Structures are given as C-alpha cells and as structure tokens.
Amino acid sequence: MQPDCSPRSVVRRVERSVRAAFMLSLHSLVLVCCILSRVIGSTGTPTFRQQRQPQPPRALQEDPGDYLADGSWAADDNGIASPPPPAGDDGEAEEWDEEGEGEDGPLLDLLADKAGGGPKRKQALRPVPGNGVYLGAILEGEGQMQPFNQRTGIHHAAFMKFIKFPQVLTDTEGEMKALASFMRECRENDAMAMLTLETPDGLNSYTAKEVRKFAQLINRWADVPVFLRWNHEMNGSWNVWGQQPDLYKAKFEEFAKMMRKHSKQVAMVWTPNQEWGFPWKDGQHYNASIDPYDPYLQFLPDKSLVDWIGISYFHFGHEVRGKNLIPGNNIVPLPHSFFPPIEDFYRFAQRLNDDSKNPQLPILIAETSAVWNVDGPVNRNYMEEQANGGGGRVLQQQDGGGGWHCPHQGATEWDIKTAWLHEVYDLDSDGKNLKKDFPLIRAIFWFNVAKYEPVAKVNADWRLDMQPAVTDVYRKLASDDYFLKHAVAAFETQQTMQSP
C-alpha cells in the first residue's frame, strides 16, 4: 500500500502513531553513551536497575565550609549575580591526595602539566555571564578545538565534555586521561570548560573524599573556568539519577557546597530536560509519585547553590510541536521553532528570578543542533512502523524505486542547518531573538558531533563546520559582538558583570 504522503496526512499519522514517541532527550542519553564510548573510549552502555527503592540522602561527612560567608553577591542591572570573592588563599591549587600512589604514580605523570615551564597561570573564578552570549560547542575527539575555531573563523569561549563520576578519579587510562587532555586543550585554546558530570551508579554512589579529590583534580587546571553541569535531565525518567527530586536536590546541594569550599573556578549548572512529554511515563525510572504538573521546580536545588540554569533543545526532524519526537528525518525546521520550547523554561526562570531575595540566575542552552541524516533523503514511515507493532522503525530510501518518500522531506543539509542557525543565532530575524527577547540567556553550546543515533536509527551529522557554505552562515551570524568569544573577567582581577 502506498501511503498518502501529503504533509497534512503525515502530521495526522504522526500524531496518531507517536503515542509511544521517543522523547527528544532520550537523545541526550544516547549522546552521552556515544560520546563516552567514542571519545572517552569506554565501552558499555549504562546499565539500569530494574526496581528502585526510594533512597534517603546519605549525607557525606564533610564540613560544608564557609561558601556563603561573604553574604552579599554583587549583581548587575539585570540582577544577575557575580560570584562571591574567592575564599582568600594564595591561589595555589591544593595538592593531590596521592593515597599511597607514590611520587611516581601514573596520576602524577598524567597530570604533570601543572608544573614545568611557561608563565605562572592565574587562578580562574567561576564563569559569570558576560555582556552577551558565550559561544560554546561540543566536539568529538581530541585536538579538535583549534581546528574548529579555525574552520569556523570564530574563537569559542567554551567547550563541553561528558564525564563519569567517581570513575573519572580512578580510570586513569580512560576517563581521567580524556578529562586531562580536554582541560589542557581548553587552556591552550583560551576556553572555559563545561563538564557534564554524570553518576552512572546513582546519587549515593560516591564519598566525600571522592568529591574532594575531584575538586583537587579540577584544580590542576585552576586557570580554566569550569561550568559543572551536574547530573543533567534529572527530571527525566531515563537516567538513573532521574525523578528523585528530594535526593537529587540534597545531593546537588551537598556537592555544590563542597566544590565551593575546595575550588574557586567552578560554577554549578542545573539543566533539566525540556518539558514536552513530562513526566515521561514510559521511562525506565519513571516515578509515579512526582508531581506531573511541575516539570522543573520540584527538582530545583537551593538557588544560592546554583550558578547557571539551562536546558537543551534539538531539531530532530519532526514537524509536530509539543511532543518530543525524534524521527531523524531530513526536514527543514519550521519557522520560529527554536524559541517556543525554550520559552516555557525561560518564563519559569523569570518567575524564579522574581524572587529578589536571591541573585538572578543566568540561563544557558546546553546543547542544540539540527539533525542531518547522512543516509538521506529518507523518510521514517510511520504507517509501516505502526503496522510492525510500533517497534520496527524502517527507513525508506527516496530513490530506492518505489520508496515511500514524502516530497516535502529530503531537504538538503544546507537547508536544514542554515535554517536552524538562523533560528538560534540570528539577531535580526523577524521572530524572537536572543538579544531582544531572551536577555537572560548568556551561553549556547552547539552540538558539533557526527554519530549513529540508536534511538532514531539514523547516522546523524550535527556538525556545522563540514560544509563551507553552512559554516559561512554560522560565521556571519556568530560574528555579532553580542556573541562572546572569550571568557569575561573570569580571573582574579574580575569586575562586576555588565548587562547587555
């Protein structure tokens, strides 16, 4: 049977058949698995417990320290806070607790770049918002920051990497080595580091000593400002740390206090998943006791321990709004499709910030891009999928002789990516834009990776620097001074942040 491929019928069909739709941010889990396995070199997919009992916060034995001792945080005209002054010491990184590894242990070799020649480096402070939006990116592989900056003609202020905690402390050949080269690369390329920290064994899977060691490890690159994106998408039902609001908040706060105490250059970042589909009852870690009408607030830790908040949002080849679909088709994003999903979160943040007792929280977009299915043009056929019981996802080659392609799909990479680049970065668009309508958004990370997406079953290329004509569009848009190419006053000589 040849299905009707008119756009309207496609939409209807999609609406009918996506009840069990995959959620957009399942994607992020996939990204995480893939990045971890490809970039870091670990092999396994995360394993999940089948049944989960509520876990009480197991408080770690650690004095919370005087992280708020200074009391008042400076705020700019938008009310966004600068961090408190550093806890006054000589700016030297703490010594690594060797734990009997011996002076010549592998750890020292790995981290040896602390010493040696070169100028003495400054102690960085927590990343604070600058006078615009920091440009960031997520790259695959080592040694890619400099070529990426070169290809795009844009110096990027920040790069992101995923890390597993506490594994990063002991997996010297894998996790730690990859972290070390990432941090070194950030230093060499004058970039801030965004570390997306995940606890694959759950929220009670580490000790206070391990947190302290983590701080010491990060302090090896004390001149690199760090965004610590702690166990993201905690409101999702697909992460082992997901949908346990009380435990999550307690552990976030505990971790934040310890980082405040031991490191000067680490900002804590809270990034739930975009709310479409909440509370995602199909997820493995769905918790029927959470409030289904509160996608965000019930997961928010004590605001004074959060420095940035944010979400991720991808164009994943769908035309239906309000559902987290990831069909992976080559479809040009609809006009004005980037900000609506962001806007709910933005309003949430504004309400949060209305509470003038606390400093305002800047927002970041932790991951975004638009899918280019490299095997396309293809069309995921929803009729066939449904006929196969919903599980069999079949790609149809457009040119495969009688393939079931829908003519409005099968856009080019240039069409798709430049449309999304304009959605996200264009400050002169006729729609809403970052500068005019979302001044609290102060950083954006482009997901610049090519990988197989198991959930969508497509080979996706999310990069913007492979096709010069695409890169040109990015360069042009990103050249605006509103996009910050360097960290602003992130060192000890820091001044109060200015509003845009």
Ligand SMILES: *[C@@H]1O[C@H](CO)[C@@H](O)[C@H](O)[C@H]1NC(C)=O
């Ligand atoms: C589920 O959510 C409720 C309400 O927030 C919470 O009290 C409970 O601990 C959660 N369950 C688990 C397994 O964490």
Ligand SMILES: *[C@@H]1O[C@H](CO)[C@@H](O)[C@H](O)[C@H]1NC(C)=O
């Ligand atoms: C997760 O949080 C985001 C942002 O606050 C929200 O949009 C989304 O609905 C939430 N999802 C869940 C499952 O809580």
